[in-house]
Amino acid sequence: MAPPPCEAHTPTVLNPHPTRYADLNGVLHDLVTGAQSALGGSFVGAYLQGSFALGAGDRHSDCDFLVVVRERPDAGQEAALRALHRELPHRDGFWHRHLEGSYAVAADLRSTAGLGRPWLHVDHGSDEMEWSEHCNQPWTRWIVREHGITLVGPCPAQLMDPVPDEVLRERARTTLATLSEEVEAWCPPTVAWCQRYLVVQACRSLYTVRTGRVASKRDALRWVMVHGDPGWRPLLQQVLADRDRGLDPLDAPPPGAMEAAREFAAYAAAVA
Template identity: 35%
Template sequence: MTKPTEGAPPLRAWTPHADLDGVLHRWLVGLHALLGDNLVGAYLHGSLAVGDFDQASDVDFLVVLRDDIPATDIGPVHELHRELCRLPGPWAQNLEGSYAPAFALRRLTTEPRDPPGEPRPDGLREPGMWRPGPYAYPFWFVSEDEAPVRREYDNCQMVRWVLREKGVRLTGPPAAELVDPVSGEDLRREAAQVLLGNLERLTPELSWFRSAYGQASGVLICARALGTLETGEVRSKRSAVAFARARLEPRWADLVAAAFAERARSAAGPEADRRPDPRAVAETLAFGRWAAERAAQVR
């Protein structure tokens, strides 16, 4: 049986940003008051764990629950996040992640597939997901102040690996006590799924290509997945650039390096929503197809 947390922790330097730590502490106090003994732990993953976190990054979190929250009782979680989004500064708006029951987090499994009383129709596919669904248990997913929705987005091997190996513990036991080991082969298999799943939707109308920032992010997603295919580990954006320079042909290495620079430029400037260069879109499409061919060889 998982052991619940014993009380909200004091304010600590969990991240390189004191104002973000303040938001996280307000959130943790709210979680303890709201969830009580149902709260097992709260953790950060994503770029705050693997590196390259900046003000354009999402603050990716995962809250572990003793028991799942039924749809009839999820409203207070929404209200907590709405209150946080009223705080000054950008950090609360970047807070994004999942509330996962401990039994469904420990390892990736297809059973149970659906929450009790919340069956999903066969053939359902979530926006942005690389695998057909429904596949695995959906966690409650929260982004900004939007209402929580059931999503499989964080029910994946990459999130589990980052949580266990590099995650930032905010409250609760070490993540290694809650998540079984994830092998390099597990990660390679999932990286191949990501690349092949992207291939199915790679068209000039893909949402990535609505902005230069999105186009650059799409390139980095592919580069990081390629790095995982080779190393069996989850790579940061910066390490994906180093991997591309060392292992990919110059055409793709230059595209990845340019994407890293574009992401930083777009995020820091007032032109974050400007349209991408059509040549960059064409190169991104070609890179995605080439990466998918690599993935098909190792799946």
């Protein structure tokens, strides 16, 4: 696959309109300038990944980012980044509470040999950072390289090699093999959001196995509706229709929905 064209703006000029939401663009400005201040000369670039990079981001999405750094943050840089992300979610406004992302070390990002190494990460809505492999996955770097939105910095294709199809497919198959158990280990089956998450992740992994690409949650659901067993369409339509309900710990899944989600995940693993 040919790399995407590089953005017209220069590495030192912040993209003023990375999304269609003016308030989110303001939050991203705060994020990038805060990261630049914390990192100094180690800052390389900042990018949108996830649903916004795939063209599916809306007010029901979190906003996934990746900041590339020259080397692992030292103690002072890490402390400054932790202070930034401890404060950001408590500012006024909607999008400050819906950021998620990692600080990727450039050498790790260059090739798939660096997959799985922990990066400094902040989870959706959290004000505490941790060292995590969460964003150092094949699908994350595929999205950044092929569809990432540059906030500031060089074109992402200049920072990383292409992700081979076989790496994406094999990681998706491995994920499907234990998906239900791993999701339910941290996401209670009594919460409707967890039922939807399980179905969506199974759809995304199956899509990747079949195509060697990565799709947004919405597009993966729709793809399986067309290309999967028609018997699963009612479940997939329910998950798609209920997306706007968001995450509510008191919102229970419809009767039998969690059982159907587990069965669907097993089906996806079998056909993969």
